[in-house]
Amino acid sequence: MSTPESQEPAVLVERDEKDPAVAVVTLNRPGRRNALTVELKDALVEALTQVAADGEVRAVVLTGNGKSFCVGQDLGEHAEALRADPASSFGTVDRHYNPIVRALAEMPKPVVAAINGAAVGAGLGFALACDLRVATEGASFATAFAAIGLTADSGLSASLVHSLGAARASELMLLGDSFNAEQAKEWGLVREVVPVEQVLGAALELARRLAAGPTAAYAEIKKALAAGAVSPLEKVLAAEGAAQARLGLTRDHQGAVEAFLAKRRPSFEGA
Template sequence: MSTEELVYTVEDGIATLLLNRPDQRNAFTLTMIDAWERALRTAGADPEVKVVVLTGAGEGFCAGGDMDTVGDTGASGPLEQKNTLHLRIHKVARALEDLDKPVIAAINGVAVGAGLDMALMCDIRFAARSARMSEGYIRLGLVPGDGGAYFLPRLVGQSKALELLLGGEFVDAEEALRIGMVNRVVDDADLLGETYAFAAKIAARPSLPVGMIKRAVRSSDRLDMRTSLDLISSHMAVVMSTPEAQQAIDAVRSAVVRDKGRSAAATPPEGTEARRT
């Protein structure tokens, strides 16, 4: 799956997608997009992969589309521009939508425009303290072409999303955390360590309920309450029949019985203290 522009590796149940154009702040080309989608599809089909981490090489996460390739608005007509976005670049969003395995973005530097959108469409976002983020499209007279108008309001609310999309200003990591754009902010040197530690925790969980939890949460904003409860009751019935769940439930029951036994042994029979006096 690896190419010069995107490096794909798997270790200890964690697949890493490393955007690898550090001299261009990892601005993506169409070749990188094709490799990106293939890597996500491969991770989804690989039973050894439990969780995916996305990050960038060097000092930037992703500066959006490379203006010399995908950003050349004068190179083609409106239909060609639409197809480049919808049939090529949007493949990543569709692949992520199909992926039941959690995806964590480790935002190690600047994330701008479509580069920020690529982080927003992940499930969880950890940011380095020096990271800076901006939708930025409006400064070029453009609309948020890679899902910013869809993903951002779901994280920060419509009003705040409009402020960021229409203003186009950068926000730092602490502000991104405050408004709910990212989950955690950590020191730059600790970003990958914190990200992989959390990824390892997920990788150690049973895969079936992890995927079902992601699916239930992702679908919750499209379902009414009754349908969502019906879906989760089906998920619960399935996972409770698995050996992993049965073993875990039995372990909890055994612990409860042991605790009750210890409590009973430590409590003197009723009236004992009175007889002693």
């Protein structure tokens, strides 16, 4: 007999059976398409903080249970907050949405999104905050904010412009038109589109590959790419030089150079 959804954890954190260095974080409200309640958002902040701090985790997969990745804010709960006190009803942005996006974007290890269905509003923002994305053939995407009289949250004002350019970002934000997985791949938002039964496996395969790589270098790469999108060239060059100097002291770099010269495959430990 299955346990009622209300008694299940709102977010699951599990280790990949084939590679325990990969953590899988799953949004777990399938009956409500993983719409974001306070309970789920609190649990997601906690889960991402946990895997970020776990030295044994070298890569992360973010996905949703059921037929949707995440359809954004639970509007039923939001409506109750508006009725109670509109002035404080958006405290969730600072309390939840911003920490979640920063945890994904700034996590010192790669994060792969396994987009198993609709990614809407904040759900789209969470997906774009990940480093790589794999989507199922039936996935759909939309910003959805203008339809309820809001602007974006979850970093979409930046991530859409950086990923697609200002013109297409304006179209998607102002008109709110949805787009499908094939369009997302054509635009470069997702790396691969696969049948729904393969989406988690494809994301895990990517995560395992990344977990075997130079995770200290990946952390520096993530910081460099984020800074490079908004910083002048002078600062980018200085940051790159400083990061290379730090990585030059790691066993990963020194060992990889020796492996290259010896014509053997390097192994990485993230240090």
